[in-house]
Amino acid sequence: MRFGVNYTPTRGWFHHWLDFDLDDIRADLDSVAVLGLDHIRVFPLWPLFQPNRTLIRPRAVEQLVLLVDAAAERGLDVNVDGLQGHLSGFDFIPSWTTTWHRRNIFTDPDVVEAQAAYLSALAGALADRPNFLGMTVGNEVNQFAGRPHPDPDRIAPDEAGRWLRRMLDACERGAPGRAHLHASYDAAFHDGTHPFTPAHSARIGAMTAVHSWVFNGTAQRHGHAGAATALHAAYLVELSKAWAEDAARPVWLQEVGAPAPHVPPERAAEFTEATLEAALDCPGVWGVTWWCSHDVDRSLADFPELEYGLGLFTNDRRIKPAGEVMSRLVRQWREEGRAEPLPRRVALAVDAGDAQDAPFRSVCAPGGAFFEAWMTLASRGVRPAVVLAQLAGDAGHLAARGITDVLTVEQVS
């Protein structure tokens, strides 16, 4: 089990790439290492690394390598997200894809080729670093397939899938054998009109990434102290597995955080502990990576209010209660060990329509019939797995996953 944090630089947030300072980074990573974590996830800004379609700045790539090496000095492995893209409510899109050069970033041949070259270049620069875990294609790049982004970026699911495979091939070309993956925000699991699908999440790349944010309606509906709110990350982990073709495919809880006021700051530690406990009780979890390392500097404007306070540390690197909880749980895990969670015997069947496109996947969103039934079962102590309705009678599939009983949503009420 891997424990890590999404690294948010204290000085200048991700604009730190413009004023790259290795001493600042070292001080930030010192605080991360103190928690006992084993990895970080880091975020180049795409327009700074590739300001022109045919210019991938060598110095930017060198600086990324310096960051990764600084992490290695502190015993931290590193995953690199390439295409940012989207971060904390801000979009960073190269000038060569907008306004006078507006074109679809998922289907325009020149853009796609340039993205592949960029991902290969980053991966290639890190291919010989032992602490390089692999690439994520980009942070929630699926955001760009919907509003408020330009209409031309709307694409069909097969186009999204083709793009993802192309990007992951590029990562593999740059750094063969590392765990390259992609990551979507939860529209992929909740919105039947969204071109990035649960099948993409669960079938493309080295593992499945889930990003758990209870501001998606869960906390609004169930309250900050509701069982569903603390179970939300575990729910997404289990939900994603329904679409996996490999029963042993690992799931990475790549982002999870305690957003105020949905989770009141004084309850952040409690929420963090409950969320981690629930997620760690899921079989097949590769690791958990908290969002985020450090609070955003209040001198920076325009962030959604909830984004400022998500750090395990304050902006001046003092540990917060949620950080203390995470540190304690990580040490317990490492020192005491823990048996792999037992397979879940009971599964709840999800009928989201055709498995490839999941047109009715809104049943999986907070307030949806499937979501609420799963939470009802979980609150009864069952903690169900999830199986596609199409596979609910497939003995081989169920046996491979250790599932003995399949319930329907209708049976839970």
Add this chain to the structure above:
Amino acid sequence: MRFGVNYTPTRGWFHHWLDFDLDDIRADLDSVAVLGLDHIRVFPLWPLFQPNRTLIRPRAVEQLVLLVDAAAERGLDVNVDGLQGHLSGFDFIPSWTTTWHRRNIFTDPDVVEAQAAYLSALAGALADRPNFLGMTVGNEVNQFAGRPHPDPDRIAPDEAGRWLRRMLDACERGAPGRAHLHASYDAAFHDGTHPFTPAHSARIGAMTAVHSWVFNGTAQRHGHAGAATALHAAYLVELSKAWAEDAARPVWLQEVGAPAPHVPPERAAEFTEATLEAALDCPGVWGVTWWCSHDVDRSLADFPELEYGLGLFTNDRRIKPAGEVMSRLVRQWREEGRAEPLPRRVALAVDAGDAQDAPFRSVCAPGGAFFEAWMTLASRGVRPAVVLAQLAGDAGHLAARGITDVLTVEQVS
């Protein structure tokens, strides 16, 4: 009479701010100085200098000062354009004004305040530099008031005027007493639906800037060897004066270039000479600033084809024929001197409707009745001034400008 060049860095184009290298800049400016020029116009990239609404990067400002000081060492004065904004077919817009933060960059109070702070900061950092000419608000920022930019940026003329005055006040606050101005592309003179107007150009700021690009229909209509093509810059100079309230207000031909294939490369030198001669024959011209210093590196993708070859120097700093012409004319001017051009006695009246908004200003565009009549007169050797139809009978106005005869479009045919 001032002669200068718009400085286009050879290494990385304007992305050079990301890899700021004073030695490269010095080598570029050495070539500019060899031409005998006295000033350059330089272009920060707004999103790099102000990546967050409340973060104006000190190091970026320091680098701008270093550039200005390197110019001083070579006897070059410097005008700084602040809000880029738009350059050679690429737009650079901060993430805090787009997608999730989309808001009108001319009217949103927070954006406008941040722009003012940014312009004040740049001007303030240069206020004690003797070679700092002043600020231009931004390069053709009026582009953002029309397509392909987002609809919310469409504004009314009075909003455009208010915004320009606010920006120029900010420049003045940062560096009192310098020649701060603004600059529009020629929609301000040719498109009656455009919110930036001829009156804004001719009445706001320390002087009137005109940008002369014969790819606007002039070269297409009149051919590269047509008289109108070489007269276009002089035409814009004279046209702009019609809206000036101060008869002595200087006009800066701030951008003019020889775009291929509208001007074939083998005719660039001839076009340059004819354009400069015509412009220098206009009274009240503050100076001419050629676009641009150096060709764009062909290894950079996606520029409109004509943008690659506009330099007076190749990308590896070898002088081109147009550069030789400019250098020769500048030296002649400096060594031989030349009398201030005589005032123009004959004016052509322009009826573009209400003087403030000029709703019918399309008559001034290539192919428009006024444009073609002016060119007809000029080709007969008259070289007319331009007077607003509303002022054609105003003896005081005409006397102040030295105009003795006013013709109408109808009289020229």
